[in-house]
Amino acid sequence: MAKMAMVVMWIAFLSCCGAAALGRQLRFNPKSGELKILQVADMHYGDGKTTPCEDVLPRQIRGCSDLNTTAFIRRLILAEKPDFIVFTGDNIFGFDSTDAVKSMNAAFAPAISSHIPWAAVLGNHDQESTLSREGVMKHIVTLPNTLSHLNPAGAVVDGFGNYNLEVHGVEGSRLENKSLLNLYFLDSGDYSTVPSIPGYGWIKPSQQLWFQHTSSRLRRAYAAKPVPQKGPAPGIAYFHIPLPEYASFDATNFTGVKQEGISSATVNSGFFTTMVAAGDVKAAFTGHDHLNDFCGELSGIHLCYAGGFGYHAYGKAGWSRRARVVVASLERAEKGSWGTVKSIKTWKRLDDKRLTTIDSQVLWSKTSNRKH
C-alpha cells in the first residue's frame, strides 16, 4: 500500500472515531449474544502486487500475488462479519518485504478499513525485513483499530506482544462490566538462541507467570460482586508456534487435517501445563504449519491450527487457503437478557468460490463440560 493511502486512512480514522475506537471495549453483540472472531494465520505478506503466490495450481499462477491474500480477507470480512480479527503471526514474510512498515500497513489494511477491532501477535518471520521484533510490534500498536499491546504494563516479560483482552457482557446488561470471555495473546518467539537447543522459539517462564497471574486476576474479578460468577470465565489463547502437545493427535482424535509435522520448539517449555493448571483456557489457536488445520482436545484444552492463509506462503496447490472462525455464544438469561458464555464453536472457511465452511465443531459447552 502506498504511503499516501495510509496517511489518508489515518486521518479518516482519527476524524471518525478518535480515542474511543482505540480504547474500545470488546463486548458481546446485544442482538445475537455472540462474539465472532476471525483468525488469519500466516499472511506472509511481502511487497504486494509484485510478490508472487507460492504453491498454487498452474492455472492460478498468472497475476497471483499478495493481493490475493488481501482479497481473501476482504471477502471473509464481508461474508462472516466478525466482531474481532486476530492475526497470529508471520503477518509479513520479512525476507521478501522491502519495507516492514509498508508490508504491515498493506497486510492489515483490510482489517483497518473494515473498522473492526483487531489484534496481532508475532510469528517467526515478521522481524526479517527492516524492523526488529520490538520494532514490528511497536508499529502494530500504532495502527488504527488495533487492540494489540506491546506488552503488559507493570510486568517484565520476554518477547513482544504479550497481552490479554477482556470481552465484556452486553452493554446495559448486568454483566456489562464483567469479562465473560478472556483472550490471551502471546509471543511464541522466533528461533532458539540457546546453542544446544536447535529450532524454533518458545513461551518463556516470564510469559507463563504473567499469564498465570492474569488468569488468576480475571478469575477473582469474575467471582467478585456485584454479579459474582462461579468458576473462571472461559478463555482462549492465540500465538504463532504450536506447542509440542499438538503432536498428541492423529486422524482418530482430531477434526481437520495434518499434512505435515508439528513444527513446535524442539523442547517443551511447559505452557500447555501452565494453561491446564490455570483452568480457564478452553482452546489455543496457532498458525505456523500451513498444511495443518486441525483441532484436537487434550486435558480439556483444544489445540487448534487455523491453516495457511497467505498466498506468498508455502501451501499445497489445489488445497484452498483457509481461515478459522470462533464464535462464543451467551446463554439466554431471564427477561430476554444475556447470561454468561454458553458455548464456543469453531469452523473454517476456504478461499474457494463459495467460501465453503468446513469442520464445524463445538469446542466447549458450559453444560456438557465435566472437566472443570
Place this chain on the structure above:
Amino acid sequence: MAKMAMVVMWIAFLSCCGAAALGRQLRFNPKSGELKILQVADMHYGDGKTTPCEDVLPRQIRGCSDLNTTAFIRRLILAEKPDFIVFTGDNIFGFDSTDAVKSMNAAFAPAISSHIPWAAVLGNHDQESTLSREGVMKHIVTLPNTLSHLNPAGAVVDGFGNYNLEVHGVEGSRLENKSLLNLYFLDSGDYSTVPSIPGYGWIKPSQQLWFQHTSSRLRRAYAAKPVPQKGPAPGIAYFHIPLPEYASFDATNFTGVKQEGISSATVNSGFFTTMVAAGDVKAAFTGHDHLNDFCGELSGIHLCYAGGFGYHAYGKAGWSRRARVVVASLERAEKGSWGTVKSIKTWKRLDDKRLTTIDSQVLWSKTSNRKH
C-alpha cells in the same frame, strides 16, 4: 530420637559453633581443591526402631528398621568424608511417622552430629505426618548445620525449599569471594492439585523464573571484576521428582539401571528447557524412583537418580540401598593455587559390607565440554 537428645545436641551445637556454623560459606577444600557432596535420596524415615524395613531379603528382615537407614548414613559419612550432604526429599515417610518433628530429627541426626553442612528439599511424602509442607521446611531450616532455606528472600515462589547455595573458591585465594559452583534446590511438589492433571507435582513458572533470574545473577557475578571469569560457573540442581525428560534414555545411553518407569509428573512443566536455556546447570539429581539409579545426558545436562536409600521405602530385596556422591574439582592454577572448576564426577556407594563404589563417571569437564 528422643527429645532430650535433640536438646543436648542443640546446646552442644550452639556452644561449639554459634552463628558462624549456621551462616557458613561452602568452599572448596584448600588441600584437595575439591568439594564432595553426598546425596541421600528417599530415607522414608518413620518412627525409628519400630518402623520395619521393606523389600529386604528374608535373612535381613529380623531387627531391620529405620535404624539401618541411620547406620548407612553414618558409615557413608565416615567412608566418604563429604563436604556437604543433600537430602533430596521423602526424608520422612509421613504416613508412618507419629510425629514429623521427631522423625525429621532422627532422620537428619547423622548429618547433624557429623557437623558437616547439609541441605534438604521436600519429596511427596514429607507432609503426610503432623506437619504441612511449609511446616516441615520451616522445621528443617532450624536444625543445626543446615544450609537449607525456606524460600528465596524477595521472590514469591510456589512451594517450600527453593534456594541456591554458592560454593566459593579456597579461602585466602584470589577466588575466595567468587562462587565457582552453584547449587540449586527446588521443591518439585507432591501431587497435582489440578483436577484434569493426575499424578505428581511439578516445578512451577514462578520457581523457574526465580531459577532463571538467580542463574543470570550468578553468571554476572562470575564475570565481574576483580577476577572476571568466562561463561557461567557450572551448576547442579537437586530436587525430588524426576523430570519427564528422564524418560529419554535406555540402557544404550545411560550409566546405571532403570528397573521401573519414570514417575515424573504426567505433564511437562518446562523446567528442563529452562535449565538448558540458562546454560549453567550440568546435572540434575533426583530421587523418587527407588529402583532407578542411572545418569543420562540430554542437551548437555546429565539427568541423574541417586537410587533408593531408606530401608522403610520400597526397594528390591537383594539390590543394595545406595547413595550418590558428586565431586567437583578445581584446576591447578599458577604457583600452586587453585583455579575454577575443572570437572564434575559422580559415583554411587552401595550399602554392602565394603560400601562398594559403582558407576564412576565424569559428568562434566571444562576442557572436553564443547556444548557450552
